């Protein structure tokens with residue numbers, strides 16, 4: 001079975017991403033960071049019962065002094081202040097200190113919240129990402145964006161805070177629901193669309209096998225997506241410029257998630273649909289041909305993701321997008337493709353954006 005180790009190159013904060021099957025049981029991976037340490041596993045009510053005991057066993061075998069667990073409610077609607085507070089409560093109740101290592105075991109919600117808690121507890125404690133969804137393995141566990149949502153906007157409160165290590169056990173994908181697998185494919189398609197057209201070709205050609213969870217292929221796409229993301233992050237950790245291309249599909253997607261109520265549309269679904277809207281806008285702006293835009297839409301549909309926006313109303317879309325973190329002096333910046341395989345940020349004419357949304361069915 002394929003096994004990969006990549007590096008996110010951030011100088012003295014560089015860290016490895018270990019990818020393979022069965023890594024949760026490989027105590028030696030955790031040893032350098034947890035030997036002699038107090039560890040807090042942060043997980044949720046779904047993932048905890050599946051994988052926390054195995055992870056705890058490895059951490060103990062690696063020499064952890066004691067392993068505590070905090071179990072959060074499951075769902076995007078719990079990526080909020082009151083739920084974050086439960087992590088601080090647990091850390092304090094167990095007398096954790098600055099050397100305590102927080103291990104986030106779960107999907108992107110747990111990774112983002114666990115990372116944010118680690119960034120803030122006693123002004124920063126070490127943390128390790130153990131992603132268990134395809135989306136978190138290909139995207140959210142890498143790059144150090146952490147945070148929580150606000151009713152007015154996604155991920156509005158947070159910090160850049162890098163993990164010490166990412167341990168990606170692709171065997172955990174065996175228990176992942178189909179709908180969540182498709183969500184991961186959305187970010188994979190994004191990586192191809194913004195940075196590597198050959199990768200997009202490969203993903204398109206192998207979509208049936210990916211949906212069938214071919215383990216070798218899954219390991220390959222986790223690796224390639226992490227390479228693409230790590231490369232962008234190492235060039236621009238705090239999104240001063242190029243990192244914004246990782247937001248392709250997210251300006252529209254985040255508006256859908258907030259507008260429909262967190263947890264109604266899953267993040268990957270909103271991103272899939274957001275990429276279709278963005279591709280159509282690119283076509284109208286002459287940045288994609290009609291064939292390229294149609295092709296990207298088809299890949300999204302092939303991944304069993306929604307391609308048509310909810311009828312939220314165009315005004316509501318525009319209002320929510322005005323809060324986007326990329327906005328500059330009130331003007332929304334979009335991530336737009338330069339053909340398939342390249343991207344950059346740009347403003348777009350409001351009338352054209354409204355027309356795009358309306359004609360795709362977002363309402364009046």
Ligand SMILES: NC(=O)c1ccc[n+]([C@@H]2O[C@H](COP(=O)([O-])OP(=O)(O)OC[C@H]3O[C@@H](n4cnc5c(N)ncnc54)[C@H](O)[C@@H]3O)[C@@H](O)[C@H]2O)c1
Nearest residue numbers: 046107108109110132133135136139140145172175176267
């Ligand atoms: N920080 C970043 O760079 C970044 C990147 C992309 C997305 N995100 C964030 O990540 C979140 C989405 O992440 P997600 O798609 O992983 O959603 P998620 O964390 O909600 O996980 C999806 C569902 O799968 C369950 N689950 C997780 N692993 C499982 C497994 N192995 N078997 C069975 N069930 C399992 C979870 O309990 C949950 O119900 C969003 O909040 C998004 O904003 C962050």
Ligand SMILES: O=C(O)C(=O)C[C@@H](O)[C@H](O)[C@H](O)COP(=O)(O)O
Nearest residue numbers: 139143145154155243246247250325
């Ligand atoms: O890592 C990044 O940078 C990304 O934009 C990756 C996205 O997939 C991810 O959803 C991210 O959380 C969005 O960031 P935000 O800054 O728009 O909230």
Ligand SMILES: [Zn+2]
Nearest residue numbers: 187250267271
């Ligand atoms: Zn995303």
